[in-house]
Amino acid sequence: MPRQNSLKIGVSGVRGIIGDSLTPQLVASFSAAFGNYCGAGPILIGSDTRPSAEMIKQAAIAGLLSVGCTPIDVGVVPIPALMLHVREAGAFGGIGITASHNPIEWNALKFIGADGITLRPNQAAELTDLYHQGVYSRVSAQEMTDPRTDGSTLERHRKAVISIVDEARIRDCRFKVVVDCCNGAASIATPAFLRALGCEVLEMNTDQSKPFARDPEPLPENIGALCDLVKKSGADIGFAQDADADRLAIVNENGEPLGEDATVALAVYHWLRHESGPVVVNSATTRMVDDIAQQYGCPVYRTAVGEVHVVERMLECRAVIGGEGNGGVILPVVNPCRDSFVAMALVLEALAQDRVPISELRSRLSRYVMMRDRLLCEPRDIAPLLRLIRNAYQREELDLTDGVKVLWANKWLQVRPSNTEPILRLTAEAPSEAEARSLLSDALEILSPS
Incomplete structure (x- = not known):
């Protein structure tokens, strides 16, 4: 996957492939920007078990220390446990080092606010602006604190x-x-x-x-x-x-x-x-x-x-x-x-x-069949492809909240850009597998005409 395609910056944080788009330098810089955004105070850091976790963690700690924050390493912890700990401990923020469902070659920074919630879209945009400006309020060696650890997250x-x-x-x-x-x-x-x-x-x-x-x-x-x-x-x-x-x-x-x-x-x-x-x-x-x-x-x-x-x-x-x-x-x-x-x-x-x-x-619950597919997609192609779907179903009820969703009485089809990968996600739900599969097939034919 080309370098420019594997780096994803958005509401899900900063996500990329190790050894390609997600580098220690990028991690340190984004962490310094996050430290400036949150303020000089305690920042909790937890990770999943990916082999790249330690490298990413040390780069994040370096970035935080450089702007006067106190990194607190909570170890390998589930992301919901980390988010609860940030809120309960009164930390200034948190960084989850995990690419969630992505394959093992991926990793990511998930930025958590002081309220224990991932950054809102406007907050993520402000953080990204800080990163791109590249001007951080660095501190002197005498002003730096020592990283700490905390083992109470799971309990x-x-x-x-x-x-x-x-x-x-x-x-x-x-x-x-x-x-x-x-x-x-x-x-x-x-x-x-x-x-x-x-x-x-x-x-x-x-x-x-x-x-x-x-x-x-x-x-x-x-x-x-x-x-x-x-x-x-x-x-x-x-x-x-x-x-x-x-x-x-x-x-x-x-x-x-x-x-x-x-x-x-x-x-x-x-x-x-x-x-x-x-x-x-x-x-x-x-x-x-x-x-x-x-x-x-x-x-x-x-x-x-x-x-x-x-x-x-x-x-x-x-x-x-x-x-x-x-x-x-x-x-x-x-x-x-x-x-x-x-x-x-x-x-x-x-x-x-x-x-x-x-x-x-x-x-006891109603029964529907949901089927999914995906289409590798360059960022520049997203809008034209979504227009193809929108035009093809212009006579149907459309929901444009996220991509294009086509609604019928008891079934639906959605085509939307992924927040975490350079792909279009296709989802269809209908009362039967045949109907759901047909919806996906029709959409793929529209997106990839032979």
């Missing part, structure tokens, strides 16, 4: 999540759970979290010293080994996380993947039974959420794809729950960010409350 987060569910009821069920952490940031945290809830835990890919055991994105095609072990072991449920543990995929007791879109739907279904209120999801999230919210008389608001867009809207309308269709559940009473631990806790509480298997819980 803080575990206590916060468990506090919002009926711990005793979950513990009484003694659920048998298989978990696949991808050898990522949650490899220690997730087994400990589930055991704290009384679960018998069978671990897969929980060795932080090893490379990712699979593609970090917990899609059905990437978690076959988890499905097999759930079925073979007679487990009640299986959980798969991505590398930084903000996303969750679920496998039922029969070893069948439910798809990431079901994670948010199940969480919304359970939470709205106890607390009604607005729901916010992104434009690429399943229609199941709308059906559930309608059942409980709650409004649904949709935003552009990206955690910060969803969180901003949730705060504006005081939403009680939200998330994204990639398996990211957001529960503001705990953490204004995607959190796979919150998702696990809510699903386990639902199973404990209803005393039914996960397949029965899923059967």
Whole structure:
């Protein structure tokens, strides 16, 4: 992939390929800009388990020290745990070193404000301007502080999540759970979290010293080994996380993947039974959420794809729950960010409350088939390609919140630029696989005419 295409700067932070577009020099400069933006004070730094994490961390620490900040290394931690710690500790900000679902050759800087939320679009733009200006308020050697460490992140987060569910009821069920952490940031945290809830835990890919055991994105095609072990072991449920543990995929007791879109739907279904209120999801999230919210008389608001867009809207309308269709559940009473631990806790509480298997819980929700594809795309080609889709479907109802989304009574198609990769993402949802596949095929034909 050409250098200029692999560097992505936007609301998801700064993301690139190690040895190509994401260099120590760039990391140090962006970290210095972030330090100036936040002010000279404590900045928490955590990472996932990518082999490039230590190099990126040391470059970030150097950049922060150079502008008078105090870097606090919290180690390998899930990104939602880091974000909660930033807010609870009163830090000036935080940097998460993780490329989330991207392959292992990628890494990234995720910038977190003092409120524990990723930078809003206007804030990210201001930070990028500071970086491009390249003029930072450096301090002298005598003014520099020493980096510190803090090992309390995982415990803080575990206590916060468990506090919002009926711990005793979950513990009484003694659920048998298989978990696949991808050898990522949650490899220690997730087994400990589930055991704290009384679960018998069978671990897969929980060795932080090893490379990712699979593609970090917990899609059905990437978690076959988890499905097999759930079925073979007679487990009640299986959980798969991505590398930084903000996303969750679920496998039922029969070893069948439910798809990431079901994670948010199940969480919304359970939470709205106890607390009604607005729901916010992104434009690429399943229609199941709308059906559930309608059942409980709650409004649904949709935003552009990206955690910060969803969180901003949730705060504006005081939403009680939200998330994204990639398996990211957001529960503001705990953490204004995607959190796979919150998702696990809510699903386990639902199973404990209803005393039914996960397949029965899923059967209560409407059924749609969601299919996805992608198209490698130069930045200069994005607007012309989106115009092709818009023109082709100009007679249909269009939603231009994020790319182009075509809406019908019971199905939809979306084509949008990725926030994290140089690609166009295509998503279709319909009552049947054939209909969803047809929508994708039609769109690809429009975008890539023979």
